[in-house]
Amino acid sequence: MLPKEKWKKAWEWKKLLAEKKTSPKEICEEYLKRAEQDKTNAFIKLTPEWARGVAQSVSQDSQDVMSGIPIGLKDNLVTKGIETTCGSKILQNYKPPYDGTVVKKLKDLQAVVIGKCNLDEFAMGSSNENSAYGSVSLPQKENYVPGGSSGGSAAAVAGGLVVHALGSDTGGSVRQPASFCGVVGLKPTYGRVSRYGLVAFASSLDQIGPLALDVQDCADMYDSIAGYDPLDSTSANRKNESCGLRVREVRESKSKRDEKLKSLTVGLPKEFFGEGLSDDVRASIDACIQKMRAKGVKFKEVSLPHSKFALPVYYVVAVSEASTNLSRYDGVRFGPRILPHENKTTLEEMYSATRGALFGPEVKRRILLGTFALSSGYYDAYYKKACQVRNLISQDFIRTFHDVDVILGPTTPTVSFEKGAKSNDPLSMYLSDIYTVPVNLAGVPAVSIPSGLGNHQLPVGLQIIGPSFSEPELLSAAATIESLLEE
Amino acid sequence: MSKEVNLEVTKKIAQLAKLSMKEDELVKMTGELVKILDFVNQLSEVDTSSVEAIVHGTELPTVMRQDEALALTEEETKLIVSCSEQNLYDQYRVPQVLGEA
Numbered sequence: 001m002l003p004k005e006k007w008k009k010a011w012e013w014k015k016l017l018a019e020k021k022t023s024p025k026e027i028c029e030e031y032l033k034r035a036e037q038d039k040t041n042a043f044i045k046l047t048p049e050w051a052r053g054v055a056q057s058v059s060q061d062s063q064d065v066m067s068g069i070p071i072g073l074k075d076n077l078v079t080k081g082i083e084t085t086c087g088s089k090i091l092q093n094y095k096p097p098y099d100g101t102v103v104k105k106l107k108d109l110q111a112v113v114i115g116k117c118n119l120d121e122f123a124m125g126s127s128n129e130n131s132a133y134g135s136v137s138l139p140q141k142e143n144y145v146p147g148g149s150s151g152g153s154a155a156a157v158a159g160g161l162v163v164h165a166l167g168s169d170t171g172g173s174v175r176q177p178a179s180f181c182g183v184v185g186l187k188p189t190y191g192r193v194s195r196y197g198l199v200a201f202a203s204s205l206d207q208i209g210p211l212a213l214d215v216q217d218c219a220d221m222y223d224s225i226a227g228y229d230p231l232d233s234t235s236a237n238r239k240n241e242s243c244g245l246r247v248r249e250v251r252e253s254k255s256k257r258d259e260k261l262k263s264l265t266v267g268l269p270k271e272f273f274g275e276g277l278s279d280d281v282r283a284s285i286d287a288c289i290q291k292m293r294a295k296g297v298k299f300k301e302v303s304l305p306h307s308k309f310a311l312p313v314y315y316v317v318a319v320s321e322a323s324t325n326l327s328r329y330d331g332v333r334f335g336p337r338i339l340p341h342e343n344k345t346t347l348e349e350m351y352s353a354t355r356g357a358l359f360g361p362e363v364k365r366r367i368l369l370g371t372f373a374l375s376s377g378y379y380d381a382y383y384k385k386a387c388q389v390r391n392l393i394s395q396d397f398i399r400t401f402h403d404v405d406v407i408l409g410p411t412t413p414t415v416s417f418e419k420g421a422k423s424n425d426p427l428s429m430y431l432s433d434i435y436t437v438p439v440n441l442a443g444v445p446a447v448s449i450p451s452g453l454g455n456h457q458l459p460v461g462l463q464i465i466g467p468s469f470s471e472p473e474l475l476s477a478a479a480t481i482e483s484l485l486e487e
Numbered sequence: 488m489s490k491e492v493n494l495e496v497t498k499k500i501a502q503l504a505k506l507s508m509k510e511d512e513l514v515k516m517t518g519e520l521v522k523i524l525d526f527v528n529q530l531s532e533v534d535t536s537s538v539e540a541i542v543h544g545t546e547l548p549t550v551m552r553q554d555e556a557l558a559l560t561e562e563e564t565k566l567i568v569s570c571s572e573q574n575l576y577d578q579y580r581v582p583q584v585l586g587e588a
Binding site: 093094095096097189190191204205233234236306309311312313315316323327330332333334335336337339340343345346347348349350351352353355356357359361364365367368369371372375378382384385386387388389390391392394426427440441442443444468469 | 491492496497500501502503504505506507508512516519520522523524526527528529530531533535538539540541542543544545547550563566567569570571572573579581582583584
């Protein structure tokens with residue numbers, strides 16, 4: 001059973017609220033109760049006072065899709081006066097002095113924040129085993145991973161602890177956990193959602209994205225957080241068309257949906273169906289393609305020849321940016337500090353001791369790699385080379401979108417795996433993101449929707465990728481496919 | 488095998504990155520870095536002689552503004568400095584920088 005069949009979506013709650021069959025307070029208490037009894041460790045901190053405060057003041061009749069709806073925020077989104085740890089000991093007890101733009105938007109819309117969701121430390125990981133606050137479990141199967149790095153956000157949605165949640169996606173960190181947990185996850189076009197108040201990991205790749213039970217909720221959450229923000233110099237100053245309305249159109253009219261399916265041209269990149277793709281995931285994606293074909297969707301085999309270099313490019317670009325971004329954690333301005341010789345400690349010793357003791361192994365590994373790639377003598381061979389190949393990867397997508405509306409394939413090569421299975425082999429863990437990383441490098445938007453169940457009855461995710469700034473078309477295509485798969 | 492990284496290089500990078508690490512941790516890290524760099528080195532297969540390097544996926548204009556210092560209110564200063572565990576008189580406390588510690 002997929003989470004969307006088990007739990008109520010936001011649009012269902014809004015209907016019950018409009019019919020006066022429940023109240024924001026009742027909804028809030030129901031979710032807080034489940035969150036307090038959570039056994040998956042999806043939250044680093046619950047925020048019941050904040051949640052109840054909003055639930056008490058929100059109007060029963062408020063039309064806005066977010067008002068009175070319980071949500072979770074990944075703990076790398078800064079919240080004024082409320083601990084924001086990034087899953088790291090180096091930010092333990094850090095209470096930011098301001099709200100990030102998306103947090104402010106959701107506050108203004110009166111969303112009910114249930115808590116701050118667990119994550120891999122500084123969003124670096126694919127299994128949520130790298131959190132200093134303990135690993136997260138897949139709600140469907142104990143001892144299996146929910147994916148990462150937004151594993152807490154995905155598990156909270158799939159476990160019915162929140163209605164939807166925000167995550168961040170640098171190389172697949174929203175889509176991969178969405179796929180493992182059987183929920184919907186969107187990585188918007190780079191620049192669509194303000195990064196102001198998202199703790200930086202790799203600034204040219206990071207995007208905040210929603211995790212939700214279905215495409216409608218995902219689109220509504222996206223509409224609530226997207227838009228130009230002068231506080232983020234990479235924010236795109238473009239018109240935002242409502243995605244929620246577009247999705248509602250196809251969801252509410254079967255004839256419109258079928259019309260849309262007939263007009264859709266879908267690219268299948270041969271690189272996403274090659275070696276490394278497990279049989280159960282392949283079978284699930286193939287079954288979706290068959291269903292779509294029967295409804296008149298046109299398919300084209302396409303090629304993204306440089307996508308096989310996406311992971312090596314990513315592990316130069318992302319770590320280089322990370323090593324720079326994480327240099328700000330020095331024991332001075334945020335979190336705890338370590339003084340190895342007490343009063344005799346020098347400033348340099350304090351920096352090194354604090355960073356050495358309070359960053360986890362994956363973060364240190366990436367800082368070392370990034371420092372190496374940017375160091376004198378290696379910069380051209382690594383960083384510059386990676387940025388050139390990144391251009392080729394991006395060109396592959398631009399060229400392909402001349403011929404097709406969207407690109408479709410699996411989100412991940414396998415379903416969720418057991419905890420510990422990959423934690424001693426960083427390279428094999430990195431391969432979990434093989435189909436999601438090219439998207440971040442190219443900056444284009446992509447959404448993962450559940451396509452069915454694979455091995456151990458665990459969810460499989462279908463990734464749909466669109467051209468830059470095509471979120472309305474992308475989400476409406478995702479909604480048509482979702483609706484078709486429900487039949 | 489990546490010849491560029493060995494234990495000595497890892498020690499040097501750790502020093503540059505200001506990460507104090509024990510010998511056994513550095514040894515383990517070296518092995519992992521070598522493996523990852525071997526994987527990364529497949530990029531040398533790609534001919535990039537006429538390819539421009541990009542630092543963003545989407546085309547973004549460069550945003551410019553005047554380099555003006557904005558004054559913080561006393562309250563804002565207090566709020567920001569109070570995020571540090573060690574602060575005094577609305578300033579960050581650090582170990583002695585000048586002279587012998």
